[in-house]
Amino acid sequence: MQTILSALQPYASYIQVRSDEPMAHHTTFRIGGPADLFLNCRSGAPLDQILPLLRGFGLPVYVIGRGSNLLVHDEGVRGVVVCTTGMHEIRVEGDAITAEAGAALSAIASTALRAGLTGAEFAAGIPGTLGGAVFMNAGAYGGQMADLVTRTHYLDENGCPGVIEGEAHAFGYRESIFKQHPDWTIVSAELRLTPGMAADIRAKMEDFSCRRREKQPLEYPSAGSTFKRPTGYFAGKLIQDSGLMGVSVGGAQVSEKHAGFLINRGNATCADMCALIDRVRDTVQEKFGVTLECEVRLL
């Protein structure tokens, strides 16, 4: 460990390094044991040097954003977790917004509002980063990242830079080319928006935010919708109609407000959450013959 820390010393102005860092502090589920090594990167961090250096030590490297779609094992992560939330520069040029991977979607949506650009309103209430949102093709209220992203800068598994443009992103429902290449790291992305009226943009953002507060259990730790929407159904409705609302395993519970959300009632472990996910999946399969697929990623 000391050798790795020494090797990282030249990058000290760009990274904050901690060992045995509880991942529960870095996931919206508030679940997860310690990561052997946890790096928080600042703007402009030379990831093209840092990531190959870490991999050169034979360490598995996991890049995360806000951890808002992650369930981390109770045993934690053997390897290095690289967190991008300190890389959050956002730039507006005409109707394009370019941002670093760690920029919060809420900050991007606010920037768009200030610039009089419409299209990013759906993203305002998604509590993730741009990198996580491009990876997941995050979406809400009829919008999705695929509608906005024109170009993504990334590093491949060897730290070599690359650019993905347009259709090459292979966006689908909660899918992107980056899900097919989990060792690639998104560094920044360019979004194309449309000029709009600030009052309309603000009204749309407020409406979406209101709907979230009304329908979602935002008062509890979660990772949003736990399951993908199965074709022709709504996961939440299937779970509710299976009589699972409020059902719990340990500290993990199917929300009584929105059955699509599995929540942490305070002391849930990853084992509790996984057991609840299995129970929900098995019951829905049994009652409706529909297979629920997890949207949340297990680390």
Ligand SMILES: Cc1cc2nc3c(=O)[nH]c(=O)nc-3n(C[C@H](O)[C@H](O)[C@H](O)COP(=O)(O)OP(=O)(O)OC[C@H]3O[C@@H](n4cnc5c(N)ncnc54)[C@H](O)[C@@H]3O)c2cc1C
């Ligand atoms: C209350 C709540 C509401 C939510 N509502 C929505 C919603 O309406 N719509 C929706 O789609 N999602 C929603 N989510 C889920 C989540 O916010 C999104 O999936 C978000 O895009 C994840 O971003 P993140 O930065 O937190 O990614 P993380 O959870 O940190 O990571 C998710 C995945 O992306 C990968 N990743 C992250 N950054 C990078 C990078 N720079 N390079 C390569 N890979 C990377 C990670 O390795 C991981 O596999 C919600 C979550 C919560 C808690």
